[in-house]
Amino acid sequence: MTIADTDAALQAHLDANREARMVDYLALLRIPSISGMREHAPDCRRAAEWIANALTEAGLEHAEVCETGGHPIVYADWLHAPDAPTVLVYAHYDVQPVDPVDLWTSPPFEPVVVGDRILARGSSDDKVHVLAHIAAAEALLATRGSLPINVKYIFEGEEESSSVHLEPWLEQERERLAADVAIISDSGFFEGNLPAITIGLRGIMYAQIDVIGTDVDLHSGGYGGVVENPANALATIIAALKGADGRIRIPGFYDAVRALSEDDRAHIAELPLDDEEYRERIGVPLLVGEVGFTPMERRGARPTLDVNGIWGGFMGEGSKTIIPAHAHAKVSCRLVPDQDPATIFNAFRDYVAEVAPPGVTTRVEYLGGGSPSLTQVHHPATQAVSRALEATFGRAPLFVREGGSIPICSCFDTILDLPVVLMGFVQPDSHAHAPNEWMDLNNYETGILTIARAWDEIAVMER
């Protein structure tokens, strides 16, 4: 058979099995595998078992639900291409919480298909990639009887809750996971749904600030003017973290930041996205951020700080006249090379202690972190994935530095000594981490085809 023949057979197989794939998609989305909430631990395990079974049914081997001490990691492989490269595939089956649930137009774990979209928590982040990898392998094995390369799959269950157990597991499984390149599938396309390969990811430092006043709420009449108000104090602390110029005021915060070269800036400036168009897409009155950098630079190549949640006191309808007993905020920083999450947390904690008003007790807790990463555009595997995308979409992909974090990226380099290529197919406005997360079903289908083509391209790449 010629390459064109095998491609046609593959396409025909994918077309014939579209409905069965949808049944699987719906089944996996119905499992509420929220890794960050203890009560969903059984659901995470159920998702892992579902995936292990699907891997076996697809014709992959050694499928195993591996214990990690936390939510399990699913492993499987296919290792019958002795002279071909070995790829280690990574995606994750756990999902973000669903709050605020009342903003969902349908229940987050009851997926609905509307036109070309499937709506559910996890539909784009990141169950679609788990399924696309299984479907690509299934289609190749069904139409050719083999894969062109060796593939090892690991599907994690703690990506949305700081991947606590991944590093020790990678250390422990280093031999079993030996490969030539890691393909991480947890990313997506550029604005306008333009095919893209993510070459940069920001790191993250996630913390919680707790400001404690009293054991119980106080009457704001009886005590207003006498005690520090924990909610006011929290606002004072948060306001001190960032200036009106968008610069983070934590001493030392920018010390390790690798400056953008003229080349970097020129490359970013070339991305086909107008600021005004971008602003309109987001739906905000104004793009805001650090002075001296363009929105595209700020989004992928500069660090930032955001409150992810804030709460304290009375949040109901009407009025309640209290001084809250305590107030809380979740705050995270996105980090760029070469910022270190632990160093940034220490600086953050010390600065919060410095700016915290007297009269209340302020605590800072580390909730997780991950290092930033930049991958090699010129690596043969990156170029192979690029060719696969071009074959599917008829145009070369963009190379983009994204603002998000896949904290575990750096582990594949530091622990397994593997180059990393990010291959993902999610449209950019997917509402990941938000209500009404959705996935473009066309991207899912073309994604499967692209994975199969990427394996073919990697099979013949320079080594």
Add this chain to the structure above:
Amino acid sequence: MTIADTDAALQAHLDANREARMVDYLALLRIPSISGMREHAPDCRRAAEWIANALTEAGLEHAEVCETGGHPIVYADWLHAPDAPTVLVYAHYDVQPVDPVDLWTSPPFEPVVVGDRILARGSSDDKVHVLAHIAAAEALLATRGSLPINVKYIFEGEEESSSVHLEPWLEQERERLAADVAIISDSGFFEGNLPAITIGLRGIMYAQIDVIGTDVDLHSGGYGGVVENPANALATIIAALKGADGRIRIPGFYDAVRALSEDDRAHIAELPLDDEEYRERIGVPLLVGEVGFTPMERRGARPTLDVNGIWGGFMGEGSKTIIPAHAHAKVSCRLVPDQDPATIFNAFRDYVAEVAPPGVTTRVEYLGGGSPSLTQVHHPATQAVSRALEATFGRAPLFVREGGSIPICSCFDTILDLPVVLMGFVQPDSHAHAPNEWMDLNNYETGILTIARAWDEIAVMER
């Protein structure tokens, strides 16, 4: 009968009926009459009907559940002392919300008695005063067949939700409510449970700030550094409201504040409460407030500003990496003579608009207000209540400017042209508006006796 005889008969009657009073207390506390929450409107009505019935059973007349357009006002009277003064009694039967309900040691509307305390929402604020007035009248009528004065009762159902319908109702009922003095029972004793008469109350201006970014939460990776974060923006606004010196930075905020005279300050300084002892009682590491004033001055005689609640984004366990779509805060100011709530709200709204960061939409909504008030220490009715307290407790009461607000106080002056005396019996650490609100049952019992004595004293006061 001599006065001593009538007093002894009254005391004997009260002693004999203690258990029946407790049954009534428990019954009224079991009605969750939260006026600020729509779903509790039927409960407010139920409480009003319960009270009207209790008034009639006590021997009072013309008991009526009066429609107001909101929660009803209960009216009753006893007008058979033609040459004696007429007192208009006010208390309220509605209660604060119960959030955070998980901090209550028992369900807020399932009252429990532990030793000398009764624990339930509304036990001290303000159902105890409704019940004490009914019990005092019942005891006088039962032991003497008459009251020494004419009394008109109004028990409101919207005090905790800004008394929206009280003013028009007072206007409309001006003739029926004609009296010589208003007795408002919604206050309490001084620190250390020392008998006191409140002579000053702060006013209040209550508002909500809403900061809106986008329709849905954004991924903090994809958009961090590009858009203003509504929670960060809210913190910036709140931090701008008050300086580290405790001074409110809203332009014009202090313009109308009546300065404290040397006499005022000397009088406040004489109150028997040590700052350090006060701090320990509250349980905070430090007393904090406006520079240049003592804690006792700040608490009753100076205005202040407090966040009563703040919320936005992810408030659950663990981490969720979002930029909240919106963030909110409830903020209130306690006001002193001669600050006007409407003027202060306008200044507040304008200042928030001025300090709100660009890139988000900020709205400010007025949730209610009330004027500050100062009553006349030397009024014969104030002195009559003072003698009643002294007769019960063996010492003259303290005259205190309290930090709380009873916004309707000023209506009795402006609409009904009545002098106001605040007669209340709640211990100062009652957890009003907080979890585990409680009432000292000894204060309840001595309160009933004091009301009866106050009527006797008012009967013979100079006019």
